[in-house]
Amino acid sequence: MIESNDWRLTGQKKLLFQKTLYFRTWKAPRPEWDHDHCTFCMDKFAALPDTLHEGYTTKDNYVWICPNCFNDFKEMFQWVVGVEE
Ligand SMILES: [Zn+2]
Numbered sequence: 001m002i003e004s005n006d007w008r009l010t011g012q013k014k015l016l017f018q019k020t021l022y023f024r025t026w027k028a029p030r031p032e033w034d035h036d037h038c039t040f041c042m043d044k045f046a047a048l049p050d051t052l053h054e055g056y057t058t059k060d061n062y063v064w065i066c067p068n069c070f071n072d073f074k075e076m077f078q079w080v081v082g083v084e085e
Helices: 067-077
Strands: 020-025 035-037 044-046 054-057
Touching (some): 054 067
Antiparallel strands (some): 035 044
16 A cells, blocks of 8 residues: 655646556657656656666656556556557
C-alpha cells in the first residue's frame, strides 16, 4: 500500500487524478528532444540501452509514468487505461 507521503508524490494529483493513460513505446517527439522522465520516480525514458522504452503516458505524450509507478499509484489516482483509436 502506497502512503500519501511516498517520496515520489510531488503534487501530480492535480494533473493526473482520474486521467486516461495509454501504454506506449516512448519515442522522441522532436529530434532535439532525447528523453523524458517518469513523473514519479524520475527514471529515464529514451531510445538508449538501460533506459525505459515503454510506459504509461497521457494522450498528448506529455507525462510519462514507468510501469512500476503505474502499478503503485493506479488505485490512488484512479487511472483508466485507454485504448488507442
Ligand atoms: Zn516511475
